[in-house]
Amino acid sequence: MLDTDSRTAWQLFHLNWFAILGMGALLALGLASTGLSLEPVAFGATVAIATALLAVAYGHRMVKGELANPKLVFSLGTIGQVILTCAIAGPLSYVAGKLNWPLEDQALLAIDRALGLDPEPIARYVNDHPWLAICLAHAYGLIKFPLLGIPVVLALTGRYVRLQLFMLAMSLALAVTITISAVVPAIGTYYGLNLPAAHLPEIDTAVYAGQLRDILALRDGSLHQLRLFSLSGIVSFPSFHAASAVLYVWALWPVRWLGGIATALSLSMIAATPVIGAHYIIDVAAGGALAAASIWAAKFYFGCRSAPRAAAATAPSTGLATLAQEH
Numbered sequence: 271m272l273d274t275d276s277r278t279a280w281q282l283f284h285l286n287w288f289a290i291l292g293m294g295a296l297l298a299l300g301l302a303s304t305g306l307s308l309e310p311v312a313f314g315a316t317v318a319i320a321t322a323l324l325a326v327a328y329g330h331r332m333v334k335g336e337l338a339n340p341k342l343v344f345s346l347g348t349i350g351q352v353i354l355t356c357a358i359a360g361p362l363s364y365v366a367g368k369l370n371w372p373l374e375d376q377a378l379l380a381i382d383r384a385l386g387l388d389p390e391p392i393a394r395y396v397n398d399h400p401w402l403a404i405c406l407a408h409a410y411g412l413i414k415f416p417l418l419g420i421p422v423v424l425a426l427t428g429r430y431v432r433l434q435l436f437m438l439a440m441s442l443a444l445a446v447t448i449t450i451s452a453v454v455p456a457i458g459t460y461y462g463l464n465l466p467a468a469h470l471p472e473i474d475t476a477v478y479a480g481q482l483r484d485i486l487a488l489r490d491g492s493l494h495q496l497r498l499f500s501l502s503g504i505v506s507f508p509s510f511h512a513a514s515a516v517l518y519v520w521a522l523w524p525v526r527w528l529g530g531i532a533t534a535l536s537l538s539m540i541a542a543t544p545v546i547g548a549h550y551i552i553d554v555a556a557g558g559a560l561a562a563a564s565i566w567a568a569k570f571y572f573g574c575r576s577a578p579r580a581a582a583a584t585a586p587s588t589g590l591a592t593l594a595q596e597h
Contacts, residue, residue: 276340279430280331282572283344286351286434289441293358300365305494308361312498316357323350345425348437352417359444360501366452367488367504374454375462378507378550387551389459389544393470396545400472403545407474409538410546413511416518416532427525435568436521443513443564447505447557456506457485458548477503478548506550511543512557513564520565 301307327347331338382389396403424433458478460467467475480502487493488504503510515536522532540558543549 275428275430279340279344279434282431282434282438283347283351286437286441289438289445290351290355290358293355293362293441293445297358297362297365300362300368304365304368306361306365306368307495309495309497313357313361316353316498320350320353320357323347323353340430341425341428344430344433345422348421348425348433349418351437352421352440355441355444356417357498359448360498361496363448363451363503363505364484364488364493364496364501366448367455367485369452369455370489371453371455373456374507375456375458378454378456378552379459379462381552382550385551389550390463390465393459393465393473393545397470397472403472403474405538406542406546409535410477410511410542412535412539413514416514416522420518420521423525423528424521429524431572432521432524435565435572436517438571439520439561439564439568440514440517442567443517443560444510446560446564447508447510447513450508450556451505454507455485456550456553457482458506459544459550460548462550474546475548477546481506481548503547506548507553508556508560509543509547509549509553510557511547511549512540512554513561515539516558516561517565520561 323346327343327350331343379389396406420436421433424430424436456462458481459465460470460475460478461482467473467479481504484493484502485504519529519533519536523529525532540554543554543557544551
């Protein structure tokens with residue numbers, strides 16, 4: 271890790287711990303104050319896997335020092351951070367939902383209709399074309415794979431700084447998404463439309479059914495223990511599916527053989543979000559805008575940190591040149 275990019279990425283890697291630990295602290299406080307609890311086996315096993323990956327990354331860095339392989343350090347280390355972030359963010363969204371602010375489904379539905387994008391005709395069109403419903407169901411599930419694949423791809427192609435900026439932007443987007451969802455809670459389009467899932471037999475509404483079940487159980491107090499592997503995506507506005515799609519495209523765009531593929535798959539994921547995820551169109555637009563803002567914030571912070579270092583790096587040579595001229 272002798273080159274400048276690796277050293278800069280290593281500093282950013284440590285910076286990303288602030289967001290992870292901050293969300294972890296909020297989760298602990300939220301669990302204590304809401305009466306919710308985490309089922310320990312699944313959560314503990316997930317944390318143990320992340321810890322093992324991080325231990326390998328840090329151990330290799332400590333043993334090898336400046337000769338450590340950055341591909342190994344950043345791929346395993348960032349995967350460990352991603353796993354921890356997801357393990358914390360899921361339960362944290364339930365803590366936010368436990369605040370029980372008034373549901374905003376009708377307001378979000380009104381915005382969609384004002385934009386001329388009523389979600390009901392969209393859903394009925396997909397239901398009338400079963401092949402499209404199947405494709406969208408598969409596309410919606412694409413959110414999982416890039417989370418582990420991006421650290422590997424960017425590390426193997428030597429894009430260490432971009433990888434850490436992606437991690438920072440994702441953490442920012444997650445934190446803001448959960449915060450907004452606490453004060454603008456909603457269940458989803460089918461709830462807002464009062465449209466039973468049975469009326470759309472060709473659409474896979476399992477995701478919507480899960481969020482409907484968990485949100486109502488949170489609000490009536492019947493849900494007490496959070497099982498990590500059984501949690502649903504209960505955040506409607508803004509859509510983190512849409513935010514993830516934008517983040518994935520940005521992260522992989524410089525990789526020549528993957529940028530176009532990532533764009534196509536991410537667009538299909540966005541297209542699936544209103545139907546399979548029961549998101550309002552305004553959810554999707556807000557998620558995309560949030561991702562763009564998070565990327566900008568991460569790059570802006572990186573630029574602010576890099577400028578003083580660049581100035582400091584050039585200062586000694588300038589000073590030596592001045593001394594040489596004086597003598």
